[in-house]
Amino acid sequence: MVLASGLALTGCGGAGDAPTGSATLGTTANINSHPRDDLRDGGNLRLAMTEYPVNWNTLQIDGNDGEYSDMIFPMMPRSFITDASGNLTVNHDYFTDVQMTSTNPQVVTYTINPKAVWSDGSAITWEDLASQANALSGKDKAFLIAISNGFDRVDKVERGVDDRQAVITFRQPYAEWQGQFAGNAMLYPKNVTHDPDSFNKSLLQGLGLTSGPFILQSTDKAQGRIVLARNPKWWGATPKLDTITTSVLDRATWTAALQNNELDAVLLSDLTDVQNVRTIPALQVRQAPSNRWRHFTFNGAPGSLLADPALRVAISKGIDRQRIADTVLNGLTDHPQPLNNHVFLRGQHGYQDNNLPFDPDAAAKELDALGWVRKGDVREKDGKKLNIRDVMYNDPAWVDIAKLIQQDLAKIGVGLTIETKPGNRFFADVIQPGDFDVCQFTFTGDSFPLASIPQIWGLYPNDVQANYGRIGSPDLNALIDKTLSEIDPAKAVELANQVDRKVFEEGHSLPLIQSVGNYGVRSELANYGAPGLASYDYTMIGFLK
Structure with a gap:
């Protein structure tokens, strides 16, 4: 999953033309x-x-932006193409065949199109795949990766029958193996991925x-x-x-x-x-319903104002996401609904409602129990006011949503300061360092939703990837690992929904609305x-x- 600061859907409007959207994602x-x-x-x-x-390296943490990917897609290889329903077909411009050739251990064999070359005429070979697998494996933390994409589970990448075949052997099964060089993950040449300096700085x-x-x-x-x-x-x-x-x-x-x-x-x-x-x-x-979705992410890093998960959950219960959907999507879709899952988009196979319901009375009681006492408009504890900074790209659409959240939180004694930033270096200078109490931006998903689970909701030492709020737990990490290890698709979906519920319960973030597209x-x-x-x-x- 990649990020996008400015590309998203919103709209405050009244009556007019018929709504533009009524279908669901994966149908049209x-x-x-x-x-x-x-x-x-x-x-x-x-x-x-x-x-x-x-x-320009979208695999690197500073390059992990949906707009960058959209612009670069016409120039880089991907192993699968997808149709409107998310069905996969091998991208024969680059690979004549991609298939799982063994399950114990899991082995995936990529056979490269013999015509496939880089822009200087040199052949695309197994070494390009092997180099990228090593860079994203997490073994060397000097590679500032945006996503491991399952390569942390790879034991080895070997030459197959010739230089045009790569054989990937896993030491742990990986459910989303088809997405390792597909979706938002492109194949880069080995001269970009062979060492940390090139990976981080050459592009x-x-x-x-x-x-x-x-x-x-x-x-x-x-x-x-x-x-x-x-x-x-x-x-x-x-x-x-x-x-x-x-x-x-x-x-x-x-x-x-x-x-x-x-x-x-x-x-x-x-x-x-x-x-x-x-x-x-x-x-x-x-x-056509889009794979972009807005969210509200907390900063739970040690020492932060919202480090206590119980506090984050209480605040979550005070936000009326249905009202956000009704207001923002008014006139754009027949039945505005919030997005109630972090992993799967509405209409995507696997989607189910795992959210914590809007309950301002419970939110107020939980804040009281945590010692956040209402004094005037804003609660206080140990001399500190519960006034949180909501940071976002300077787009009127984001500000409109923030104002709705601001109104909701005021009712339970939580202050919200709206802080907008320019698009230039928004992620590199603001979001990645954690310069926020809460933040709003857009995720862009693809047909490989499980790959993003450790990237966004796993908490690993010195490996932030896209978990910018630094929120997680050993229990959630274990559940993520179990999900990614399940190569039975139906069981993997069931486990992924358990991950989603756990993400809600830890107060990691709130999905808001999905783009009508x-x-x-x-x-x-x-x-x-x-x-x-x-x-x-x-x-x-x-x-x-």
Whole structure:
């Protein structure tokens, strides 16, 4: 799972057009599908992001951002592609076969497409997979990894029948083995992953070797512009587009830029955005339930104001997430609902409601029992006020949600100070160091939800990954380990829901709402828009003749 500070869905609105969303995740995509013959050759796809990449290695903790991944996907290998339902197919551009060839011990064999090469013409080999497996294994803490992705369970990676085959043997079973080089996890060349210095620093200014239908043509950090062009060494189907240009723009300006014909597609923030797009004949609203979700995460690090899990749970019970859903999703979906699971998205196989119900009376009683005495508007204990800093990207959508939470918490004597930050280095300088009492940002999931369980909710010494609140327990770690070791899919889902309930009970974080997935898109753009769980075929994106 990757992070995104500025890309998410919200909206405060009233009556108007019919709601855009009623389907569930895993049932649909809306990308204006067309065959290649309907598309013209050439063209420039213009997209936006909120922050210029701090690190172009998305496996590294500073590069773990959903916007970075979206921009880099057309240039890097992934082992599986997904459809709108999350069903997997081997990505034959890179691998002729990927399969589990043994269960005791678990062995997975990757056979690399003999045509697959890096952008300098050198072959993709088993050594690239082995190097990445070693970097993410956690053996050397100098690799500042964003996610271990199951490689902490790998015993060895060996050469198979030739250099184009990698054989991965696990010392512990791993349930999410198909996602190790798929979803949000891309394969990087061994010159990036072979040592900590290269892993952490070699891609600070841009990408080196790539392998996709597009390559990095130019970057301009001062202007906030990144241009991808067709890869002349690409062996697959020729892309229809000539270039993809991504511009760094403040989130609040995206829809206006689309309306002004400065962009071709954007994620829409609210009902007003949807209505504005609908007024332009050359634009469409494309909608499919999205894999992005908003959350409210506590800082429980030792010595922090919210270090006591009982305090975090009491505060959680004072937040009316249904009211947030009703307010924010009003006019965007038929039946607004909060997200009630940390691991699975609503509509995804495995989803069930494991939440702690909204109960402000119980919250107040629990705060009393913990010694937080109400004095005026805000409770106090040992001379310290229960006034918490809620830190977020400076986006009106986030502030609207924070104000709703602020109103709820005021009723139980908890103060909430809303503190906004710019997008530049938001994660690197604010979230990763834990400069918050609570924080709000967006997670972007994929078809491999179990891989994120240790990344976000496991607590391991000197290995934060994405557990920025530093919250966890030995019991939760043991349950996570048991879940990931279960290669029976049905049993793994059952255990993952036990993990989810435990995460609620530890007061780690509160899932808020899932994105309805509204995109404003130029009508002539085909095979792009609201993908749901599906992965894009970047060779098929283009403009209609």
